[in-house]
Amino acid sequence: MPQTKQDTGDAGSAGFVSIEHLTKRFDEVAAVDDVSIDIRKGEIFALLGSSGCGKSTLLRMLAGFETATAGNIYLDGAEISKLPPYERTINMMFQSYALFPHLTVFENIAFGLKRDRMPKDQIAERVDAMLNIVQLKPYAKRKPHQLSGGQQQRVALARCLAKSPKLLLLDEPLGALDRKLREQTQFELHNIIKKVGVTCVLVTHDQEEAITMADRIAVMNSGSFLQVGQPHEIYETPNCRFVADFIGNVNLFDGVLVGDEPDHCVVETAEGNFYVGHGITGNLGMDVSVALRPEKIELRREPALERNYNCLAGHIVDSGYFGRFSLYKVALTGGGRLQVAITHGQRHGQLFQVGDEVFASCLPESLVVLTH
Numbered sequence: 001m002p003q004t005k006q007d008t009g010d011a012g013s014a015g016f017v018s019i020e021h022l023t024k025r026f027d028e029v030a031a032v033d034d035v036s037i038d039i040r041k042g043e044i045f046a047l048l049g050s051s052g053c054g055k056s057t058l059l060r061m062l063a064g065f066e067t068a069t070a071g072n073i074y075l076d077g078a079e080i081s082k083l084p085p086y087e088r089t090i091n092m093m094f095q096s097y098a099l100f101p102h103l104t105v106f107e108n109i110a111f112g113l114k115r116d117r118m119p120k121d122q123i124a125e126r127v128d129a130m131l132n133i134v135q136l137k138p139y140a141k142r143k144p145h146q147l148s149g150g151q152q153q154r155v156a157l158a159r160c161l162a163k164s165p166k167l168l169l170l171d172e173p174l175g176a177l178d179r180k181l182r183e184q185t186q187f188e189l190h191n192i193i194k195k196v197g198v199t200c201v202l203v204t205h206d207q208e209e210a211i212t213m214a215d216r217i218a219v220m221n222s223g224s225f226l227q228v229g230q231p232h233e234i235y236e237t238p239n240c241r242f243v244a245d246f247i248g249n250v251n252l253f254d255g256v257l258v259g260d261e262p263d264h265c266v267v268e269t270a271e272g273n274f275y276v277g278h279g280i281t282g283n284l285g286m287d288v289s290v291a292l293r294p295e296k297i298e299l300r301r302e303p304a305l306e307r308n309y310n311c312l313a314g315h316i317v318d319s320g321y322f323g324r325f326s327l328y329k330v331a332l333t334g335g336g337r338l339q340v341a342i343t344h345g346q347r348h349g350q351l352f353q354v355g356d357e358v359f360a361s362c363l364p365e366s367l368v369v370l371t372h
């Protein structure tokens, strides 16, 4: 699906990295299909999508490890598409960020600078600054095997940043870490990148990682950008079923548009009419879907009296306890299923059990209509 830059929520700001109609074909298959985007200076931009959607291929074209079939890449005003990797002021950190095991932390970070024949005192100064930023100064003399996974990861980042690249590329940077360490390191990595101020393109298939780390996210599928936006835009107002479904948990109801005003619209579904708090550009009678996040639903034993719309009756068929919240599955009278997440603060002392009759309701502004 070709996309113009006007679609990307980035109007008006010139791109520090500017990608124009970039395509990469392997044989007949387009791994990256006519992608255009402007990335601002200092921005952390995440490419998010499932396996095989073209994230790494796009990143490798930025780095120069892969030549584009068509399209251009500009960095800080200069065309770089035809330059070999070593002539681009770009550094890429791979998933397997292999540090040199026989070198100390200091020597690992100094490696690229030495190769560039930077004077010794300048190297020492630069490495020292990097060690401060990644908070590993006391570890300078250690070897990689004497560090934790998260610390090794920070050394690898420091090594990438030492040469002051204009653009930092991270391909699944936290892939090697376990879940707990990953969450902690996401914040650290974000803070380090922001402190240094380097522009960064990050590849991940983990939505939480993209949401935590990125200023903007591009959701990719089959080589194309489906939606580009800030994390809250992608989560709160997905522009299509794929994005809604890919990011977080979502309830989707198929229906028909039966009312459309500037400030609201009405969708008829098997579960009744949904009253949605925004208008759409569409025609009455068209097929649409309504998306509703599980945590935006209120569950009660009685119908909500103050509201005679967006209220669904059903009974609980499954429940799960997840520490921070409980997740209920509700069989609705129209035949559909609804997932409802209730945090313990919202529960008001009520505990629901399998078999309980319940009424689920939501506000019009919690619903999003999707036209494709």
Ligand SMILES: Nc1ncnc2c1ncn2[C@@H]1O[C@H](COP(=O)(O)OP(=O)(O)OP(=O)(O)O)[C@@H](O)[C@H]1O
Binding pocket: 026, 031, 049, 050, 051, 052, 053, 054, 055, 056, 057, 058, 205
């Ligand atoms: N050198 C190559 N030759 C042929 N096909 C390739 C080559 N590299 C990648 N592809 C294909 O291009 C598509 C995109 O691959 P890519 O590695 O960019 O995906 P990805 O989004 O990074 O996936 P993952 O999350 O699994 O790393 C895939 O269908 C892949 O098989």
Ligand SMILES: [Mg+2]
Binding pocket: 055, 056, 057
């Ligand atoms: Mg990849």
